[in-house]
Amino acid sequence: MKVNKEQLKRMKRNEFVRTAIEYVDTGVVITDPELPDNPIVYTNEGFEKLSGYSTDEIIGNNCRFLQGADSDKETVAQLRSAIQNEEKIKVEIKNYKKNGEFFWNELQIYPVYFESEHQTFFVGVQQDVTKRKMAEERSEHYFEQVKRLSTPIVPIDRKVSIVPIVGHIDDERIDLILKNVSAHIQKSGDEYLIIDLSGVSHFTSELHKGVYQLHQLIKLMGAELMLTGARPDFVLEGVQADFSLSSVKSFPSVQHALITIN
Numbered sequence: 001m002k003v004n005k006e007q008l009k010r011m012k013r014n015e016f017v018r019t020a021i022e023y024v025d026t027g028v029v030i031t032d033p034e035l036p037d038n039p040i041v042y043t044n045e046g047f048e049k050l051s052g053y054s055t056d057e058i059i060g061n062n063c064r065f066l067q068g069a070d071s072d073k074e075t076v077a078q079l080r081s082a083i084q085n086e087e088k089i090k091v092e093i094k095n096y097k098k099n100g101e102f103f104w105n106e107l108q109i110y111p112v113y114f115e116s117e118h119q120t121f122f123v124g125v126q127q128d129v130t131k132r133k134m135a136e137e138r139s140e141h142y143f144e145q146v147k148r149l150s151t152p153i154v155p156i157d158r159k160v161s162i163v164p165i166v167g168h169i170d171d172e173r174i175d176l177i178l179k180n181v182s183a184h185i186q187k188s189g190d191e192y193l194i195i196d197l198s199g200v201s202h203f204t205s206e207l208h209k210g211v212y213q214l215h216q217l218i219k220l221m222g223a224e225l226m227l228t229g230a231r232p233d234f235v236l237e238g239v240q241a242d243f244s245l246s247s248v249k250s251f252p253s254v255q256h257a258l259i260t261i262n
């Protein structure tokens with residue numbers, strides 16, 4: 001075959017790109033959808049390193065060989081549908097290396113038409129994002145802990161619990177307190193709930209509304225709300241508005257409230 005200047009240029013460029021793909025750290029595979037079960041027909045070094053398998057073990061397999069017990073079924077279904085429809089897709093999926101270790105695979109798949117072959121192939125790009133995913137999972141866990149610790153419910157005796165409110169209160173924290181308190185009362189059958197506001201830095205209208213909602217909720221559940229540590233003007237605020245706290249029993253301190261109960 002005689003090669004003209006333009007073809008030579010293209011061949012050089014192809015070789016240039018192939019060499020680059022061969023040695024990048026990211027996994028790259030190409031699959032042939034015209035062969036039975038869309039097997040891998042090309043793999044680079046990055047994919048060998050990522051998976052722990054050699055080229056010989058990889059070529060000829062469908063990429064699902066990386067999946068295992070904890071690979072999310074919903075994500076696999078998304079992949080199946082994108083491939084069926086020849087659409088590009090990006091997912092994060094739990095995969096397994098040859099030694100059984102799992103890793104989080106940030107997988108991108110592109111349908112690419114290869115002119116030289118007159119057909120569409122799929123190109124998969126795989127990146128190990130385990131460190132980032134683990135850090136995200138840890139920070140979610142810590143955030144949950146902090147949220148839980150920010151609304152502790154302290155049982156005092158058979159019928160009384162205290163919820164000490166500390167720091168800034170916003171709508172999200174109010175929702176959490178309402179949820180936790182209703183679950184707690186249902187379980188414990190408490191008759192009194194003391195909301196202690198002595199650790200609150202700012203008496204805002206959000207807090208006012210939140211305490212009012214708690215009051216309504218607790219009343220509905222057959223228990224009684226007692227407020228301690230609130231500024232008198234805070235309790236009186238909202239008399240004109242829809243959420244008056246004037247019917248809530250308010251005490252200077254938790255001790256004062258407990259004396260009344262016992």
Ligand SMILES: Cc1cc2nc3c(=O)[nH]c(=O)nc-3n(C[C@H](O)[C@H](O)[C@H](O)COP(=O)(O)O)c2cc1C
Nearest residue numbers: 031062063064066067076079080109122123124126
């Ligand atoms: C190019 C390409 C690369 C793929 N790479 C991966 C991969 O790294 N990890 C994975 O779990 N699935 C990968 N898949 C998806 C699976 O091969 C398969 O399509 C998926 O499991 C859905 O099909 P199935 O239900 O027949 O298994 C890839 C698919 C293609 C086309």
